Amino acid sequence: MPSTIPKTQRAVIFEDFNGPLTLQEIPIPEIQPNEILVNIKYSGICHSDLSTYHEAWGSLTNTKVLGHEGAGIVVAVGSNVTGWSIGDYAGVKLINSTCSQCEYCQQAQEILCSKLTLNGINRDGTFQEYCATDALNAAHLPKHVDLSQIGPILCAGVTAYKGLKTSGARPNEWVAIVGAGGGLGSLAIQYAKSMGLKVVGIDGGEDKASSAKKLGADEFIDFTKVKDVAKEVIDITGGGAHACINVSTSEKAIQQSVSYVRSNGTVVLIGLPPNAKISIDILPTVLRQVTIKGSYVGTRWDTSEAIDIFARGLINCPITVVGLGDVPKVFKLMEENKIVGRYVVDTSK
């Protein structure tokens, strides 16, 4: 490693589920031959970090550092790595590494690899100044981008974009974005507009309504005020949304979306309320030819596309920048559904 890399760094340490999150000085990780070391400048705070902290993924969790929306600068390159140089801008995603050999990796569907490792879940993530990550799965970022803005694209952005692609919705069709005021929702609105879709955003409160409208939602439904959300969606869209993108954290809202999707339409499941279930009536699902699909982050190629759309100036991340020590405060706001857009940690603060 070059001598400019310090020996220790600041990190938010997560020792126990639901326990204290403390700012500590820890060693800088050593990189493996297949890895790069990224000096994380900014990291988005995703609701999945909060769910990890709340023990939502059980025994899968094995890390002391949360975070998986890191944007920074490469400071060291492993001996087997090609295609990366010191000084490059790099994005650290949820997926750290995959096996590169299984059926799914061979099909470029590496997100389905059973051997994948996950930053901020079973590898130390991006709520630290330096993060080691597999070079093949790190995202190349263009040099002109604002690193604070692009952090959230690495999870929220690509997941929203991939969910929209998965829905099969075509230009000029209606997409309902459920959870439109949050991190994924704010970006889903804009990716949907960039694809020529009409957007009805659903979320709760004045702040989320004005944010969704500002980001391009054609219509907004406040679920805390509107009694019959399904009827409202059906009225606005003239028969139901062609696609429903579920990026809320509410089991009830996800369940409800099945009732206002248009015939031949698709309900995409992205939000992960812990232990949640949906139930569907088989007869109308069959007669109306409704598709229900899960969608998980995005492949390397989905990520490249999401970054390209962002880098062309079509996406504005509505970010609030905080310091590393503010993560517990942000988690509290998130638990209360008070986050509008995305909070981003500046690791130098």
Ligand code: NAD
């Ligand atoms: P967030 O907290 O920023 O946003 C969630 C939004 O849902 C909030 O604005 C909240 O007000 C809204 N909401 C709550 N109840 C609602 C209701 N009844 N109707 C409409 N909206 C409602 O969270 P986020 O970071 O955007 O993440 C959203 C979800 O997506 C989380 O469950 C997260 O774990 C999950 N996620 C999934 C993937 C994946 O690959 N599938 C990737 C990233 C995040």
Ligand code: ZN
């Ligand atoms: Zn995430």
